[in-house]
Amino acid sequence: MPAIDSTAGAFATNDLELERSTIRKVVFRLVPIFLLCNFANYLDRTNVGFAALTMNRDMQFDATTFGIGAGIFSLGYVLFQVPSNVIMERVGARFWLALLMMVWGIVSALNAAIWNQTSFYVVRILLGAAEAGFAPAMIVYLTYWVPHRQRSRMLALAGTASILSALIGSPLSGWLLGAMDGVHGLAGWRWLFLIEAIPALVMGLVVALLLNSKVDHAGWLTEQERGWLSRTIEAERVERESAGRHSLGQALAHPRVLMLALIYFCMILSLAGMGMWMPLMIKQFGLTNAQVGWALMAPNAVAVVGLQFWTRHSDRTGERTWHIIAACLLVALGVLLSANTVSATLALTGLAFVILGSWSAIAIFWTLPTMFLTGVAAAGAVALINSVGNVSGFFGPYLIGLLRDHTGSFTVSLVALAVSSVIAALLVGLTAGNSPSRAPARYAEEGPAG
Secondary structure, X not given: OOOOOOHHHHHHHHHHHHHHHXXXXXXXXXXXXXXXXXXXXXXXXXXHHHHHHHHHHHHOOOHHHHHHHHXXXXXXXXXXXXXXXXXXXXXXXXXXXXXXXXXXXXXXHHHHHOXXXXXXXXXXXXXXXXXXXXXXXXXXXXXXXXXXXXXXHHHHHHHXXXXXXXXXXXXXXXXXXXXXXXXXXXXXXXXXXXXXXXXXXXXXXXXXXXXXXXXXXXXXXXXXXXXXXXXXXXXHHHHHHOOOXXXXXXXXXXHHHXXXXXXXXXXXXXXXXXXXXXXXXHHOOOOOHHHHHHHOHHHHHHHHHHHHHHHHHHHHHOEOHHHHHHHHHHHHXXXXXXXXXXXXXXXXXXXXXXXXXXXXXXXXXXXXXXXXXXXXXXXXXXXXXXXXXXXXXXHHHHHHHHHHHHHOOOHHHHHHHHHHHHHHHHHHXXXXXXXXXXXXXXXXXXXXXX
């Protein structure tokens, strides 16, 4: 009977334990930072929707004016996204992310100083420019620290932070509008912008002090853990580049990158539009400002829980395409439910579907471009996809505002948003055969580490 060699099994066990300990430390180190950064990011981007409950009256903005102002954020966002991410790749994530957060915190506070339509538009464009580099920089940064099979869950945590910012920010914003109104002669919506800019400034300091740009600089990992993580990330980079290394220009013109940009545009149109207008949509059922804030907690709470299950299942099975398609179709269903003008409960149920489906699709979607791109090519491509996709951040709010002024209801514009989500699902299905949609088989077989 041949002797049993237990050495290989021992090495495999040790490697698995090393992997688990490393990923666990990376999660505990990076997740709290990025959760709070995303919280500040989404809060500063979307609190204008709550401010509109009283700001529109004070500033005499009609629905179209507010829709343009809410959406014009995307102009600055799109123009500065690729340059910002290329700079991040060269100067380091810690410095660049800290600087961006400081700047956008200051600009967000300037919303409190607007005095007319033009000043509203200018501040929103500047805020978009300041926030432009954050999301793509974070996505690329995670590719330096998190192996592919754990990545959609990490990206889901970023989405969780955005949902939590709505979960916590909704009642907070509703309370600020009333409680701070008239304090020191300022309207409640002006105080809302001033107070909700503080988290971005605080997290800018935290990033500068606690974030490491490279694995080699991570003193909170042991030498063995740094070695394992560096080897794993490098092996994935080599595997991706074995199919062909792309320059920045090639990546930006790559057909797959351009298709992903179109998919992302269609994918987030519903979230971008409804995120800005939902407070006003819910208020039409006769709720007070404070009640609107509390009502919007429920769909966000449902989405926080559902998002974790959706992305964990995608990571565990290694399947990406059908998880994205199903999420997009759930968004379309949610938008149609929200289009009703009869029941606030039904509208909030639809909103829960929109938030859950959108963030699940987004988290899994961002594993796709980094499957075949690395380095500055990945940084530029991710920024391009995100910037093109976020053009919907203008069209979504603007479309709703324009059609609301012309039709007197939200129904027509919401149907258009639902169609966009269905188109996204179809495009994902059509491109599935031409792009990687499954994590490496051994990853799916082993299951998630940690």
